[in-house]
C-alpha cells in the first residue's frame with residue numbers, strides 16, 4: 001500500500017482519485033485550502049495553501065498527485081507551484097502524477113497540439129496554463145523524478161461527471177476518440193485509471209491520455 005498525497009484532493013478530479021485510492025487501502029492525504037463539506041472515509045484532510053502544506057506532507061509520500069486547477073487565485077501560479085511540487089517529490093523519492101488538460105494532446109502523430117490551434121475562449125487560459133505545466137515537467141523536472149503527465153478526454157469535467165463503467169483506454173500524446181468520434185471519460189473511470197497507474201507504474205516521464 002502507498003502513501004498517496006493529492007493536491008486538490010477535494011476538487012472534481014482529486015476527490016474521485018482520493019475515493020478510489022482509499023477504497024483500495026492506500027493511505028490518502030487530500031490537500032486543499034478549504035475543508036470539504038462531505039469528507040470521505042479513509043481520507044485525511046490537510047487544509048491550507050499548497051505552498052504551506054507541501055513541505056509538511058510530501059516528505060512521507062510515495063506518490064504525489066497534482067490535481068489543482070489554474071482558477072481563482074491559483075490562476076497564473078500553476079507552473080511555479082508544480083515545479084515546487086515536482087522538486088519536493090523528487091527529493092522524497094516519490095512518484096509524481098500531474099493532471100493536465102485535453103488540449104495538450106495532438107490530433108495525430110506529428111501534428112501540433114490542440115492548444116497550439118484554435119481553443120474556445122472560455123477554455124483558452126486554462127489550456128495554455130496546463131500546457132505550460134507539461135512543458136515545465138519535460139524541460140525542468142529533476143532527472144531522477146519519476147513523473148507522468150495525464151490528459152483527460154475532451155469531454156471530461158465536473159459538468160460531465162458520467163458514470164463508472166470500469167473501463168478506459170490509455171493513449172500517448174495522440175488523443176483517443178471512440179467510434180462516434182467523441183472523446184469522453186467519466187470522473188470515476190478517470191480516477192480508476194490514475195490509481196491503476198499508481199499501483200502499476202507503466203509510464204515513466206511520459207505524457208499519456210485517458211479516454212474510452
Ligand SMILES: NC(=O)c1ccc[n+]([C@@H]2O[C@H](COP(=O)([O-])OP(=O)(O)OC[C@H]3O[C@@H](n4cnc5c(N)ncnc54)[C@H](OP(=O)(O)O)[C@@H]3O)[C@@H](O)[C@H]2O)c1
Nearest residue numbers: 008010011012013032033034049050068069074101102157
Ligand atoms: N477536459 C479537460 O481537459 C479538463 C477538464 C477538467 C479539468 N481538467 C484539469 O484537471 C485538473 C484538475 O481540475 P478539476 O476541475 O478537477 O479541479 P477543481 O474541481 O477546480 O478542484 C481544484 C482543487 O484544487 C484545490 N486548490 C486550488 N488552488 C489551491 C491552492 N492554492 N492550494 C491548495 N489547494 C488548492 C481546490 O480546493 P480549494 O479551492 O478549497 O483550495 C480543489 O480541491 C486541472 O489541471 C484541470 O485543468 C482538464
